[in-house]
Amino acid sequence: MEHSSLTLSIRLIRSFEHRNLRNQVLHNVDPQITTEELHDLVKEKISTNTNLPPPFKKFEYDAFKIETQAHGFKTNDPVINCSDDENLILKPNVTLSDSGVKNETELSYFKLSDYLKYKENPTHKW
Template identity: 35%
Template sequence: MSEKKITLTIRLIKSFEYRTFKNVILHDVDITTMTCGKLKEDIIQKIHSTSGYKPYLNVKFDTLKLYFKHFGAKTSNLIVNLDHDDWFLDDSKTLEESGIENEAEISFFNRADYDKFKANPEIKW
């Protein structure tokens, strides 16, 4: 099996209502061996070991969802893709099995917060 290494942008979403997020860029991610569950672990480890993510330490990140594929249409929502409920990523599948390609953007957030926001997508300032 050949290695397929890509670059991913992970959108750490702290607040849907206030559109608070910060990007994490991951380089040389092997999509043939990296599972979505392992990706979650790696992102959380990076949050805890890299300066600049202190405001995100108290967020209970538990869900990955594809936000955007390279050369695909972007959603009108600036924080998360609310349109495709089939784009949630399964922890047991590899990134390749999940259809993740180079320069894809993935949202990482708390599922309970997402469900609450989706039921009433009100933006606050």
């Protein structure tokens, strides 16, 4: 059954090494929006969320990665799934639907350069 809109859980990752994470739920997301439109939507939600501390609101997030999907795989890493970047990191100018994002998908939202540094040594604290 195809959903006309998605409910997504956005996992805001401000710091990989310190495991600074917060969740933001988005309802009624159009599966035909692009990655850039999702960036805009999430940034707007973050800026109006009174429960998020200022460091999360001001952080320069620039990448999404599919973390888990309903009834799907789970990762052993407590911060982010470090495998299959080629398929799981959302690409520019591609719709959520074409990226494999389904209803109740959890997406990690982070700074790509921080993720790449973390991925080199996930247990290291900088």
